[in-house]
Amino acid sequence: MSRLIAHLDMDAFYASVELLRYPELKGLPVVIGGGRRHQPALRDDGTREFSTLRSYVGRGVITTATYEARARGVHSGMGLMKAAALAPDAVLLPTDFDEYRRYSRLFKAAVAEIAPHIEDRGIDEIYIDLSDMPGAQEAIGHDAMGGVRALAQAIKDNVRRATGLSCSIGVTPNKLLSKLCSDLEKPDGLTLLAEGDLEARLWPLPAKRINGIGPKANAKLELFGIRTIGELAAADPQWLISQFGESYGAWLHDAAHGHDTRPVVTYSEPKSLSRETTFERDLHARQDRERLGDIFTRLCEQVAADLARKGYVGKTIGLKLRYDNFKTVTRDHTLPHYTDDAKVIRHAAGQCLKRVPLERRLRLLGVRVGSLCKASEVPAAGLQTGPATSEKATPYTLPLF
Incomplete structure (x- = not known):
């Protein structure tokens, strides 16, 4: 029996999620990567007013773009100012990672309903081992790969039913070839490759x-x-x-030569969970203290929510800062007990903050929780839900934010 490994990649994932929310933008060049100030405004007549790249000023980068925008030369990772020169009329939308994560969970659950042997590779892509799936190795009529073709199409159909989104799938004997093939017929593609097809189709x-x-x-x-x-x-x-x-x-x-023996790894424990954000403009620790404090607290709350949703607790709290000169510094603080409490995470990250210089302006802030353990495996006595006893006598104050 031959291996049948699929790579599923959601099509322009973030942009496609936004088009579900704003269907009037379908068929237009749309770029995702703006901040909250680029949230669409509701007009008096009930229609929406959208920002465009033409008016953008800043140092943000494109997270993703619709295929119509890509046809104009813009792509992920490109600076928005450069993209504005190529596609000034492209619509600019803010990123909404909470919504993208929600749709990520939906599409992966839809795949698992049909084929449960999944390796999670990120928010918008997975590998699937179809080798042992009933009917996958069978021919249908004159199509030697008819069985796996029907199975892959059923996966695509179920993803669309559950999310309203399209995906592209490549099915080959291994992960390396499948990832390559999933990109060949985008969007909404289905590419199958047998071992003998390598020279003609990929070389x-x-x-x-x-x-x-x-x-x-x-x-x-x-x-x-x-x-x-x-x-x-x-x-x-x-x-x-x-x-x-x-x-x-x-x-x-x-x-x-298309050789790759890596297995599909269906599960691995995460080592850490983190949240970070890049500011639209550099922020000063003193002059922008209130705004930085709000962002800092929100990041801690978000990573605490991620821990709770995934059922983990952690002991090592980490801070990440990137200055306006692009130098990045990190600091860690290990707690005596595990936690998934936002206030505890905020407090420990604040202790890390006291150990970094804050004279330069900041362009990125991040919070990480490591040394993870399943919450169900930690007794109540091993959890921390408030400041450590030794710290209670000292009021919680930070030098700046």
Whole structure:
């Protein structure tokens, strides 16, 4: 029996969720990445007024964009000011990660109703092992892969029923090829690849399409005249090792030939949970103290809610700051007991804050809870729901926010 591994990728996920909320934007170039001030305004006649990139001023970056916006040259990670020059009339919407996480849970539950062997790879993508699913290995008529094709289509249909969103699926013998194939027919694609199809269907593609070949490696390959997956497959493996190192060089050879033995890992315990935000403008610890304090508290409340929803508690509270010169600092504080209490997390993160310089303006703030344990496995005596006893005598004050 051959392996049948699927990679499911939601189509322009954040943007698609927003189009469910604002259906009048369907078919228009839409960019997600603005702050709260770009929330649509309701007009007197009941219609909505949307911000556009034309009026954007700031240093934000695109989180995602609709396919209509991508056709104009904008893409994830691009600065919004640069995107404004390419697509000034594109609609700009704020990010709403709580809503995206809700839809993420919905689509994964819809997949699990049909195929439960899932590896979670993030908010908008998963791997699915279909090898043992009833009927997946069977042919339907003259279609040797008819059984798995019908199964993958049933998964796509169930995701759309549960969420109203489309996804693209690639099904191949392994994870590496499936991730590559799920991107070939977007949006709403379904791509199946048998072992014998590699040379005809994938070797003509650019080498950078392989997940794991980044910009630096791709640039180096191009210097040697290697631009396609087929050209990479034809390269001598020992030469690749001499140029890229033993491990990565051998991997490049294997990847170009479609070799990947990694299993679908259905579950792994998270090591930490975190929340962070990048400000639209740099904030000063003293001049913007009230705003920073509100953001700080909200991040702690959000990560506490994440812990409660997932059933975890943690002991190590971490703080992350990025200054206006892009230098990033982190600090940790380990509690004597586990907690998922927002006030305890806020207090411990505040202790971390006292240990970092705050003279420069800030562009990012984050809070993390690590050393996680299942809440059900911790006795009540091991939980902390208020400030530690030794700290009660000292009022909780921070030097700035």
